[in-house]
Amino acid sequence: MREKERIERARREMVDLIRRRGVRDERVLQAMLEVPRHLFVPLHLREMAYDDTPLSIGSGQTISQPYIVALMTEALMLDGTEKVLEIGTGSGYQTTILSRLCRWVYTVERLPELSKRAQESLKGLGCRNVSFKVGDGTLGWSEHAPYQAIMVTAGAPKVPEPLITQLAVGGRLVIPVGSQSHQELLRITKENDKGKLRRESLGGCIFVRLIGEEGWN
Numbered sequence: 001m002r003e004k005e006r007i008e009r010a011r012r013e014m015v016d017l018i019r020r021r022g023v024r025d026e027r028v029l030q031a032m033l034e035v036p037r038h039l040f041v042p043l044h045l046r047e048m049a050y051d052d053t054p055l056s057i058g059s060g061q062t063i064s065q066p067y068i069v070a071l072m073t074e075a076l077m078l079d080g081t082e083k084v085l086e087i088g089t090g091s092g093y094q095t096t097i098l099s100r101l102c103r104w105v106y107t108v109e110r111l112p113e114l115s116k117r118a119q120e121s122l123k124g125l126g127c128r129n130v131s132f133k134v135g136d137g138t139l140g141w142s143e144h145a146p147y148q149a150i151m152v153t154a155g156a157p158k159v160p161e162p163l164i165t166q167l168a169v170g171g172r173l174v175i176p177v178g179s180q181s182h183q184e185l186l187r188i189t190k191e192n193d194k195g196k197l198r199r200e201s202l203g204g205c206i207f208v209r210l211i212g213e214e215g216w217n
């Protein structure tokens with residue numbers, strides 16, 4: 001019981017910090033208050049699960065920093081009706097947050113072992129509105145397009161063209177773009193059916209590499 005209270009307090013403090021850093025979307029904050037992040041990190045790092053920092057999840061990959069998860073999720077402006085495409089399933093933490101805020105999540109991960117573990121984590125939480133795919137997410141997932149929102153959780157050298165194609169009119173794509181050591185977080189909105197795009201910067205960030213045909217080699 002003690003342990004449970006300690007975890008819940010740590011999670012509340014994490015969300016308070018995210019709020020202080022400027023995230024306002026109450027649905028996003030509520031989802032982060034409810035999803036047990038400690039179940040998505042390796043056992044030996046559980047003590048740090050609610051610190052505002054990325055953590056190693058094995059295979060050279062990381063679970064994103066909570067503030068960045070909140071910032072990116074808020075930027076998608078979800079109202080619960082959307083089909084969302086996520087590239088980089090990783091631990092499945094971001095996937096779980098998204099699944100609570102939209103209708104269906106399609107998530108793509110290139111490393112089979114990470115996808116498998118994420119599928120088990122989500123199943124354990126009773127999360128059912130998610131479809132998983134192992135493959136190169138820089139090509140998107142065309143079968144289910146168009147998507148009202150797309151989130152890429154790995155750093156890209158440029159915006160992959162297939163993701164723009166698979167974005168619905170009025171849809172938002174959030175993606176870190178830049179060098180291997182530093183990226184700019186971008187929100188790209190498809191403004192009309194002629195393909196007019198609006199580009200906004202949400203600030204600097206550091207992600208692991210997006211590896212694939214339309215990403216890094």
Ligand code: SAH
Nearest residue numbers: 063088090091094109110137153210211212
């Ligand atoms: N959202 C994740 C963060 C994972 S880190 C979380 O909350 O845990 C980024 C992930 O992107 C890694 O798991 C990496 O293997 C994956 N990745 C990199 N390139 C990819 C690609 N082309 N397609 C799909 N996944 C990719």
